[in-house]
Structures are given as structure tokens and as C-alpha cells.
Amino acid sequence: MKAWRLHRPGGPEAFVLEDLARPEPDETRALIRVRAFGLNRSEWFTRIGESPTVRLPRVLGIECVGTVVAAPGGQFAPGQRVCALMGGMGREFDGSYAEYTCVPVTSVFPVDTGLSWEALGALPEMLQTCHGSLHTGLGVQPKETLLIRGGTSSIGLTTLALAKRFGLRVLSTSRTAAKAEVLERAGADAVLVDDGALAAKVHALCPGGVDRLLELIGATTLLDSLRCVRPGGVVCMTGILGGAWELPSFRPMEQIPTGVRLSSYSGGASDLSPEDLQRYVSLVEAGELTIQTGPVWSFDQLPAAHQAMDENRANGKMVVVVG
Ligand SMILES: NC(=O)c1ccc[n+]([C@@H]2O[C@H](COP(=O)([O-])OP(=O)(O)OC[C@H]3O[C@@H](n4cnc5c(N)ncnc54)[C@H](OP(=O)(O)O)[C@@H]3O)[C@@H](O)[C@H]2O)c1
Numbered sequence: 001m002k003a004w005r006l007h008r009p010g011g012p013e014a015f016v017l018e019d020l021a022r023p024e025p026d027e028t029r030a031l032i033r034v035r036a037f038g039l040n041r042s043e044w045f046t047r048i049g050e051s052p053t054v055r056l057p058r059v060l061g062i063e064c065v066g067t068v069v070a071a072p073g074g075q076f077a078p079g080q081r082v083c084a085l086m087g088g089m090g091r092e093f094d095g096s097y098a099e100y101t102c103v104p105v106t107s108v109f110p111v112d113t114g115l116s117w118e119a120l121g122a123l124p125e126m127l128q129t130c131h132g133s134l135h136t137g138l139g140v141q142p143k144e145t146l147l148i149r150g151g152t153s154s155i156g157l158t159t160l161a162l163a164k165r166f167g168l169r170v171l172s173t174s175r176t177a178a179k180a181e182v183l184e185r186a187g188a189d190a191v192l193v194d195d196g197a198l199a200a201k202v203h204a205l206c207p208g209g210v211d212r213l214l215e216l217i218g219a220t221t222l223l224d225s226l227r228c229v230r231p232g233g234v235v236c237m238t239g240i241l242g243g244a245w246e247l248p249s250f251r252p253m254e255q256i257p258t259g260v261r262l263s264s265y266s267g268g269a270s271d272l273s274p275e276d277l278q279r280y281v282s283l284v285e286a287g288e289l290t291i292q293t294g295p296v297w298s299f300d301q302l303p304a305a306h307q308a309m310d311e312n313r314a315n316g317k318m319v320v321v322v323g
Contacts, residue, residue, distance in 0.1 A: 003098035004302050007057040009049030012306035015097070020059070023094065023102035030071040030108050032084055036121030037064040037096040039318040041239070044309050046091070054091050061096030062089050063125040065117060066322075068108075075105045083124035083277065084108045086269040097302060099322060107269045113281050120281070121319040122293045127280050128272040129238065129265070130159040134166065137236035137265030138212045142167035145206055149194065149225055150216025150241050152179050154317035157186050157292040159214055162280075165289060171210065173198065182315060186292055196220070199227035209233060219244040223255050231259030238265040292316040299323060 001022045004015040025031035043060045045051050054060075063085035068076040076082065087107035089095040094102075113120060133155075134140050146163050148156045151172030163170050164187045172183045173194040180191040192201050194217075202210060209230035215222055216239030225235050256262060283289035294316035297305040305318055 001099040002299070003059045003094070005057050005059050005094075005097075006047060009047060009056075012047075012303035012310065014047060015303050015306070017300070017302075020094075020098070022100050025070045025072055025102050027073040028104055029102045030073075030076055030082075030084075030105050031069040031100060031102050032064065032066045032082060032108070033069050034064045034096050034099060034101055034322045035066040035117040036319055036321045037061050038122050038125055039305055039309060039320065040125055041241075041309075043090065043097075044306065047306060051091070058090070059094035059096075059098050059101075060090045061098070061101070062086060062091065064089075064096035064101060065111075065120045065124065069100065071105060073105060076108065076110065081111050081113065081120075082108050083111055083120070085124045085128060097320075099299075109269075109274050109277050111278060111281050113285055115281065115285050118296045118319050118321050119284070119293070121321065122291060122317040123281060123284065124277070126154060126158045126291070126317050127162075127277060128267070128269060129155055130162050131276060131280070132267040132271035133159060133214055133236055133238045133265045134162060136267055136271055137238060137263050138214065138234050140166060140168060140212055143169070144211035145169045145171065147192075147198075147202060147210045147213045147225075147228060148172045148216070149198070149213060149221060150239055151183050151188065151191075152315065153216055153239065153241060154292070154294065154314065155239060156214075156216055157182075157316060160186050160188060161290055161292075165283075168212075171202070171205065179315075182292075186290075194221070197224055199224055202228040212236070214238060217242040219247045222247060226256055226260050226262065229257075229260050231257065232261075234261045234263055236263040236265055294318040296321060 068080045084103040172188040215237045218240035220242030294314035
């Protein structure tokens with residue numbers, strides 16, 4: 001089978017298209033013919049050498065959609081349409097940047113849908129992260145006000161769609177005023193331009209602070225985010241777009257305002273039940289949930305897709321169609 005394999009960290013050109021043996025399924029792992037996969041920042045971190053636990057060479061790719069070729073344990077019939085994600089895929093074992101992948105059945109979800117592969121390919125990891133951030137990380141309740149920091153990212157845009165459907169008022173951010181239109185079109189109730197200091201603007205709009213804040217920029221803005229939230233409200237750190245993993249000399253007593261809660265989300269496939277995944281997929285298919293997708297790439301264009309991620313050109317979830 002053809003697979004894009006990473007032998008050492010580098011730019012998009014570091015991926016090498018190779019002929020590899022098709023992996024063998026067993027009682028606990030299903031063999032999937034990959035039809036499409038979404039691109040993820042975690043793969044980008046691995047590519048640039050920021051994932052020390054991933055041993056190279058490795059076929060990256062933490063999610064895919066496709067059809068089951070074989071599941072010797074009997075969990076899935078051949079031909080079943082599935083989504084597969086996480087559980088070590090593309091990190092501990094070879095993942096989805098390939099024509100076939102072999103995945104633990106606990107990370108495989110059957111789906112009943114007529115969506116195209118490219119439309120379906122945008123969904124699994126993104127739905128899990130956004131649903132998990134909203135419900136596990138933030139514990140949102142209808143009618144609350146949520147601020148999404150890093151709102152134009154694909155995670156930000158999908159969280160916005162799920163949050164509006166759940167009945168939240170949503171404020172969202174971009175560093176550039178020119179992208180406000182993207183957020184307004186996606187349903188944001190208000191857009192804030194993020195220059196790193198949002199607290200004063202947020203309190204002017206929401207006296208006392210917002211109820212919940214999804215932090216996608218990370219450690220570079222986290223202290224300011226904590227000041228945007230009301231006492232009893234929650235900040236959930238899910239992303240690290242700003243590139244900083246650590247807070248130097250963090251002084252919690254001083255820097256976490258009284259009563260504000262700090263949470264994080266780095267969950268897995270089990271945070272999204274098969275029923276929730278199917279429900280979201282059906283809503284997308286019925287046109288009742290709009291997920292902003294980015295460019296779609298063919299399998300041979302994988303390095304170009306990573307280049308687009310380098311340059312923040314996506315404006316939505318990017319998908320590679322394998323054919
Ligand atoms: N915890 C989890 O389970 C999980 C799962 C998936 C992803 N994530 C994380 O979620 C975040 C979003 O991922 P994504 O794939 O949705 O990202 P993405 O679509 O590639 O995000 C692109 C956007 O990020 C913003 N951005 C880029 N560099 C930035 C910087 N240095 N500072 C501030 N903003 C910057 C830009 O927005 P503007 O130009 O509009 O400001 C850009 O439009 C990532 O950090 C990713 O690692 C976490």
C-alpha cells in the first residue's frame with residue numbers, strides 16, 4: 001500500500017511517499033481501507049519535532065473514515081462504513097496517512113450516512129474535541145455565555161456551531177479584524193479582535209465576565225483568559241495555537257482570580273459516544289449542523305496540505321481524500 005511516512009522532523013517535504021506492507025488485523029484490531037482523513041495540529045507538532053513520545057519513522061494521522069476490510073474479532077462486518085480516531089493511532093502505531101490502517105476496535109465507530117467521504121472525513125476528531133471541550137472540559141449549560149479564544153481555527157468554528165445548537169451565547173475571537181466576517185457568518189453573537197489583552201473588552205461586553213471560556217491559544221493568553229471569566233466560571237485549555245506549552249513562574253494564588261476554575265481537555269475517543277457521533281453526523285447530513293470545512297486535498301498533495309497548515313491558510317478543517 002502507499003503511505004506517507006515521516007522519518008525525521010522537518011518541513012512539509014519531510015513526508016516520504018512509500019510502498020509499505022498492508023498491516024494485518026487481529027482479534028482486537030480492524031483493518032480499514034482509508035477513504036479520507038482530517039488533518040490535525042497534533043500531526044503538525046509531530047512533523048516539526050514537538051512530539052517527543054512519537055518514535056519515528058511513523059505513518060502519522062490520528063483519524064480517518066473508510067470501510068472495514070476485515071475485523072477478525074467479528075466486531076464489524078466487511079464493508080461497514082466507519083470513523084476511527086485516537087487510541088494511539090498515528091502516534092504509537094502507524095496511522096491514517098495511508099491507503100490502509102489497522103486500528104483497535106475500541107477506536108472504531110460505525111456510521112450510517114450518505115455523506116461524501118470528504119464531508120465525513122472532516123468530522124470525527126473535530127466532533128470529539130469540540131463536544132468533549134464543551135461538555136467534559138467546560139460543563140456548559142444552555143443560555144450561558146461562552147467565549148472562544150482562537151475562534152477561526154477549525155476547532156473554534158466547530159465548537160461555535162455545536163455551542164449555538166446547544167443554546168449558548170457565543171463570543172469569538174481572531175487576531176485580525178478582517179476575519180470577523182468568517183465568525184459572524186458562522187453564527188458568533190459578537191467578535192473580538194484579540195491582541196493578547198482581552199479582559200477589559202470582555203468585561204465591557206459582559207459585565208462581571210463570561211460564564212465559560214474555551215482557550216485555544218494556550219499558555220500565551222491563559223492568564224488574561226482567567227481574567228475574562230466570572231467567579232464560578234470555567235476556563236478550559238484545549239489548544240496551544242500560540243505555541244507555548246508552559247507558563248513561566250505561574251503564581252496560582254495571584255493569577256487565578258478568586259472562584260474562577262481552570263480546566264483542560266485532552267480527551268480521547270471515549271468522550272464521544274457512538275450515539276452522539278451518529279447524531280452529529282446525521283445533523284450534518286440533514287443540513288441542520290454546519291461544519292466549516294477548509295480545503296480538500298488529494299492523497300498525493302499531503303505535503304501541500306501541511307504547507308497550508310504552516311501558513312494558517314485553512315479557515316476550517318482540512319481533509320485529504322485517499323480515493
Ligand atoms: N485537546 C485536544 O484534544 C485537541 C484536539 C484537536 C486540536 N487541539 C488543538 O486545538 C487548537 C486548534 O487546532 P485547529 O486544527 O483547529 O487549528 P487551525 O484550524 O489550524 O487554526 C488556525 C488558526 O489559528 C490561529 N493562530 C495560528 N497561529 C496563532 C498564534 N501564534 N497565536 C494565536 N492564534 C494563532 C489563526 O487565527 P487568527 O489568524 O484568526 O487569529 C488561524 O486562523 C490547536 O492548538 C490544536 O493543537 C486540541
